[in-house]
Amino acid sequence: MSLTGEDLINIRRDLHKIPELALKEVQTHEYLKNKISEFPQDFLEIKEFSELPTALFVRIIGSAPKRTIGYRADMDALPVMETNDLYYRSVNPGIMHACGHDLHMTVALGLISYFAENQPSDNLLFFFQPAEEAESGGKQAYDLGLFSGKYRPDEFYGLHDNADLTTGIIGCRNGTLFAGTTEVNVTIHGMSGHAAYPHKANDAVVIAANFIEQVQTIISRSIDPVKCGVITFGKLEAGTIRNIIAGKARIEGTIRGLNQEMILYIRQRIMDVAKGLESSFNCQIEVEFNQGGYYPVENDPALTKNFIDYMQNNENVKFQETAPAMTGEDFGYLLSKFPGTMFWLGVASPGALHSTDFLPHEEAIIDGVEAFKGFLKYRMNM
Incomplete structure (x- = not known):
């Protein structure tokens, strides 16, 4: 059975408690691998890499693949001391998921759990990426040749939560999203x-x-x-x-x-x-x-038009076209190598990204899963 909204919130809280810095995401890696191993394995593959030990690929084999669609979820946390008084607050002093990567990983797990039970027509490749906040993990993975053979995506997608957008809103724009x-x-x-x-x-x-x-x-x-x-x-x-x-x-x-x-x-x-x-x-x-891998996040014109058309015309999705942001993201490096799209997921946090009191509204998780799950079905029928 696919993960429920309650399951996803509990997973996000588990991940929130164990934040780890760039290239040290050992416990996070094991948690993800164990959780994914609970899903049906009929057409699911898990791939680890000695060259980048905390990275994780999850490949879902399509029934009649025309392409491989990639999805990136970053794993690392920030050197920030959390001030939120929560039972699931960070247990690692001075380290916090202050940028919402715990939520990013949870959305990816929600997608994997669904497509592990409902075989997609295209191949899907989920990349749990270490070291987004520092050390250019996306660039490292590319330079090591990890995206080769059956692990090479034809197009790549990823989300970033947005503290200033209303909970559950999908935000995107064609052209440059991040500096x-x-x-x-x-x-x-x-x-x-x-x-x-x-x-x-x-x-x-x-x-x-x-x-x-x-x-x-x-x-x-x-x-x-x-x-x-x-x-x-x-x-x-x-x-x-x-x-x-x-x-x-x-x-x-x-x-x-x-x-x-x-x-x-x-x-x-x-x-x-x-x-x-x-x-x-x-x-x-x-x-x-x-510069490392922190290139501008430049969305592919054709793929992003498809993405925005779907989100705008889906009555179950709240969509908002957003302005470019001067924040940085190493997904830009992967988009310089593969066509793709990055988008926002609104979480309406009272604290800003990277702040000690960043606290996303967890209801956004299921909104993100449902919106992108619907888009993947739409895309695979094109």
Whole structure:
């Protein structure tokens, strides 16, 4: 018998209690595998990988497959101390499913339980992915060649819960849903000296201030105002004591853009600023970029049109077209390799994503299962 709404809520609570950080999802992996082993196994396969031990593939063999449809559910949690006073709150201090991946996995289990009893016509591939929040788990899986042979999807789908949408709403848009992100680390090498003799030093704090100020003008003066980009420097370290001029400074930040071209353009402009300051201040500036798998989530036009058409025309689904978000998601990397669609599931949490009091409304789980189950049936008949 397929999992009931009560079953799904209990599963989500079980998963919520055992959050684990990127690439350490050992207990989560075992819980999922044990739960899936309880489903009918007639046309269901479970695949594990020594190269990426906490990842899990579940393949459901279709009766007359025309394609393999992939579905991604991320597994990892965040280094956040939960403040919700619940009997199923996190038992791992300082770690919490503050982004709702427990709910993402539960929706996937609900889909698997149904299609394990009701054989789909197409092959289905469920990818329980480690390390979405850090370490680019989707990219790691792709680079390791896990999506090959019968495990290669022809199209890929995934959801993300949304604290600001009404419970159960399906949100989506064609084009870019989430921004791409890139970490930027800047190290400035000047020369330290006594505060009373600035002419004998090369102040890294002054250089850092000029760097930050000039880089911020990239968005306001180098980018078309109708296009989107963000540069944020959230960390600056320099100096040891008030009367010594700092000879070194380190700045850490993030770049976000709604397409890869924007991210690459911003990166180049940052390098231009660094080179200019090296010349004007006679210093050395090292700039490092790390994007990993956090590409923009760019939905495939044709597949997303099919998805939106179904959701809009289904009287049992509450659908809302959403604006692009500047949040990052490593599903963007998989969508750069396979056509597909990512969508929102509204959970109306009083606390925001990544917050200590994130608390999704669990009624959304069955809404997500039913909406995407219906879409899969619709898609398999096309």
